[in-house]
Amino acid sequence: MxxxxxxxxxxxxxxxxxxxSCTKCKQKxxxxxxxxxxxxxxxxxxxxxxxxxxxxxxxxxxxPPSQFKDQAPYAVGVIELDDGVKLMGQIVDCDFEDLKLGxxxxxxxxxxxxxxxxxxxxxGYKFVPDS
Amino acid sequence: MEGIVGYGAYIPRNRIKVEEIAKVWGxxxxxxxxxxxxxxxxxxxxxxxxxTMSVEASKNALKRAGIDPIDIGAVYVGxxxxxxxxxxxxxxLAEALGATPEVHTADFEFACKAGTEGMFVALNLVKxxxxxxxxxxxxxxxxxxxxxxxxxxxxxxAAAFIFGRDKVVAEVLDTYAYMTDTPDFWRREYEYYPQxxxxxxxxxxxxxxxIGAAKGIMNKAGMxxxxxxxxxxxxxxxxxxxxxxxxxxxSRQQIEPGWLVNKLGNTYSGSSPLGLTATLDIAKPGDNIxxxxxxxxxxxxxxxxxxxxxxxxxxxxxxxxxxxxxxxKKYLEYGEYxxxxxxxxxxx
Ligand SMILES: [Zn+2]
Numbered sequence: 308m309x310x311x312x313x314x315x316x317x318x319x320x321x322x323x324x325x326x327x328s329c330t331k332c333k334q335k336x337x338x339x340x341x342x343x344x345x346x347x348x349x350x351x352x353x354x355x356x357x358x359x360x361x362x363x364x365x366x367x368x369x370x371p372p373s374q375f376k377d378q379a380p381y382a383v384g385v386i387e388l389d390d391g392v393k394l395m396g397q398i399v400d401c402d403f404e405d406l407k408l409g410x411x412x413x414x415x416x417x418x419x420x421x422x423x424x425x426x427x428x429x430x431g432y433k434f435v436p437d438s
Numbered sequence: 439m440e441g442i443v444g445y446g447a448y449i450p451r452n453r454i455k456v457e458e459i460a461k462v463w464g465x466x467x468x469x470x471x472x473x474x475x476x477x478x479x480x481x482x483x484x485x486x487x488x489x490t491m492s493v494e495a496s497k498n499a500l501k502r503a504g505i506d507p508i509d510i511g512a513v514y515v516g517x518x519x520x521x522x523x524x525x526x527x528x529x530x531l532a533e534a535l536g537a538t539p540e541v542h543t544a545d546f547e548f549a550c551k552a553g554t555e556g557m558f559v560a561l562n563l564v565k566x567x568x569x570x571x572x573x574x575x576x577x578x579x580x581x582x583x584x585x586x587x588x589x590x591x592x593x594x595x596a597a598a599f600i601f602g603r604d605k606v607v608a609e610v611l612d613t614y615a616y617m618t619d620t621p622d623f624w625r626r627e628y629e630y631y632p633q634x635x636x637x638x639x640x641x642x643x644x645x646x647x648x649i650g651a652a653k654g655i656m657n658k659a660g661m662x663x664x665x666x667x668x669x670x671x672x673x674x675x676x677x678x679x680x681x682x683x684x685x686x687x688x689s690r691q692q693i694e695p696g697w698l699v700n701k702l703g704n705t706y707s708g709s710s711p712l713g714l715t716a717t718l719d720i721a722k723p724g725d726n727i728x729x730x731x732x733x734x735x736x737x738x739x740x741x742x743x744x745x746x747x748x749x750x751x752x753x754x755x756x757x758x759x760x761x762x763x764x765x766x767k768k769y770l771e772y773g774e775y776x777x778x779x780x781x782x783x784x785x786x
Contacts, residue, residue, distance in 0.1 A: 322534040377484055377777070399485065400451050400766065416493040416534055417485040418521075428521055430489065430530060438766060 311427050321431035324358070324414065326392065327351040337392050359437055360388035362410045367403060374420040382406055386434055400435040413437040440565050441609035441743065443602040444503025444752065447715040448495040448577075449595045449702065449762040452481040452778065454770045456590055462772045463585040470590055475676020479593040479703025481770055484778050488517040488577045489527045491596035491708075493534045496575060498756035499598040500535065502607070503571075510537040510600065511569025512560050515545050516552025516707045518625075519579045531575065542569070549623060550672055551733020552576060553597065553707035558739055561601045561610055571602045578706035583631035584781055591675055593703025597711035597759075607752055608718060608727070608743040614655035616647055617737030624735070634734075639674075643736050648672065648682045651738035652730050659742055663687035667725040670713035672732035673699035682730075695720050701763055714743075716759035723747040 317338075319325040326337035331348045337356050342349055365384035368375070375381070382398040384406075397419075398412060412434040419429045455478045460467035471477060482491070492515050500507060513535075515527040528543035542563075546552040553576015560572030577596035582588030601610075622643035625632040635643070648671055656662060663669075669692045671679040676699050683693045696713030705712055710731040717727055722745065729741040776782050 318533060322530075323536050399483065400768075402768075416490050416497075417483075418487055418490055419485070428487075428489075430534070433485065436766065 314427060314429055322416070324356045324432065326354050326356045328354045335390060335392055337394065356392045356394070357389040359411065359413045360386045360394075362398065362406070362408055362412060363387045363393070364408070365398060365406055374422070384434065386412055397433045398435070399433050405436070411437040439606065439609040439611075440561060440601060440603050441606035441746075442599050442718075443505065443571065443605050443607060444499040444501070444600040445607070445715050445718055446495045446498025446500070446502060446598045446756050447596070447712055447759040447762055448491045448498065449712070449759075450480050450482045450486050450491070451766050451768050452483060452770050452775075453478045453767050454481055454772070454775045458770070458772050458775075459590055473677070474590060475700055476591055476703065477700050479591060480595055480705070481775055481778055482579045482594040486594070487521045487579055488515065488519050488596070489521055489530045491579070491594065492527060492531045492575045492577045492598065495577065495596035495598035496531060496535055496573060499573070499600050501756040502752040503600045503602070504605070504752075504755075505571060505600065505602070507536040508540075510535065510571045510573050511541055512563050512572035513537055513541055513543045514556030514560055514573065515575045515577060516548070516554070516556040517545070517577050518547055518549055518552060518706055519581070520545050520547070535573075537573075548737065549733035549735050550578075550674070550704070550706040550709055551731045551737055551739060553711045554729070554731035554739040554741070557599050557601070557711070557741070558613060558615070560599070561613070564601045564603060571600050574599050574601065576707035576709075576711040578708050580704065580706040581631060581779060584776075586631070588632070588634065591699075591704040593705045595702060595705035595708040595712050597708050597715045599711070605748060606746055607748045608721075608745045611742040611744055612655055612659045613742075614651055614658055614740040615737065616651035616654055616740070618647070620647075620734070620736035622734045622736055639734070640678075643734060644672070644674065644678055644732055645682060645685070647736050647738040648730050648732050649685055651740040652682070652686050652728065655728070655740040655742060661726075661742065663692075665726055666692060666728045668692055668695055668717045668721065669728040669730070670696035670710050670717055671730050672710045672738070673697065673713060674704045674709070674732075676700045698759070698763060712759060718745070718749065719753060719758045719760065721745045721749060723749060
């Protein structure tokens with residue numbers, strides 16, 4: 308997400324969680340694929356990933372990349388969504404002591420980072436507790 | 439009849455108490471709390487802004503409306519804190535909802551009235567038959583200058599309304615607008631914090647326009663205060679809505695369900711719209727609701743709504759406004775608040 312054009316290309320996934328799935332073997336892909344790596348089929352249809360899931364691993368980032376400096380410390384986790392898709396993302400609005408494996412989370416639209424003082428604002432999904 | 443087919447709210451989890459702000463500036467917290475009838479306010483996280491809150495509030499509105507977002511023909515975001523100076527908030531919102539590319543989008547600005555302006559235009563495009571559904575959002579992450587009276591109230595939140603003709607949960611019976619040029623509050627280009635006219639923000643500004651709009655729409659519709667189950671006024675502090683209500687003949691019981699300001703603060707463009715979402719959350723079929731916004735500069739928009747029987751079916755399809763207000767709260771100290779709101783000068 309370093310340039311406006313790359314950010315722009317990823318909008319369908321970052322904003323709307325657009326995925327696709329294979330009509331033959333039913334496998335779901337996020338980000339979408341052109342050819343199914345399981346069965347080689349090109350017959351793929353547009354779908355979305357589930358908006359809820361559970362934490363299957365996580366870590367607390369205390370020394371982040373420079374554009375995330377103001378957000379540290381923050382949690383990053385791998386989430387298994389209810390449709391089986393696994394996704395990595397920041398887990399926010401959750402106190403670290405409440406963060407546990409298996410914790411239910413949902414997707415929320417947030418600002419990921421901003422490019423310095425004058426660059427574009429980059430938006431996308433993060434995870435928050437599903438209460 | 440045209441009206442609201444879906445509504446949604448969003449409130450960030452962070453709060454700061456009046457005492458915590460007063461402590462830093464050597465101010466007397468009890469007199470602020472009593473004077474403003476204000477206990478705490480919402481604060482956005484560094485990764486939240488008018489755009490992100492608009493998206494979440496609109497998704498909640500979509501859940502209640504149960505419509506395909508591609509059928510939304512107009513998307514309007516009203517705010518005085520659009521994240522970009524040049525580049526619309528509405529395009530990000532429309533894209534995130536999946537309403538692009540056949541959609542008319544614009545950002546509105548009119549201090550705290552921008553939200554109801556977007557609602558007004560979206561509704562009237564539906565009435566004119568130009569769009570099937572129109573979305574109007576009021577959202578703000580407002581800033582008061584450190585130590586200024588506004589710092590105790592300037593808060594963050596968003597409310598979204600999808601207008602349409604079918605499956606309406608609240609019909610809009612009438613609308614009205616009341617406006618004059620009144621310099622009670624402003625912010626010049628490149629200035630970070632707004633300026634205000636102190637006591638001038640009361641009688642000739644808030645009260646003149648709120649009362650003017652409320653009387654105007656009731657006259658137009660041939661209705662009186664007693665014909666309404668609920669009334670929602672713009673809420674710059676806890677006191678003003680009750681005083682306006684008293685002047686107009688409304689009781690506390692008519693005002694209280696939509697009165698969120700004591701625990702929420704003033705969410706500017708989101709203020710009276712969030713009062714409306716909270717009121718719809720508890721309203722019954724057949725109830726009449728009067729909504730009167732206020733924006734400095736200055737003017738008020740007024741709406742008369744009649745709740746339909748569909749309300750009971752959609753109410754629990756998205757979070758209730760008072761749940762968002764009361765659940766998963768996190769209290770900030772002033773230092774963390776100052777960091778979140780970028781009030782601290784840093785090296786690059
Ligand atoms: Zn396959």
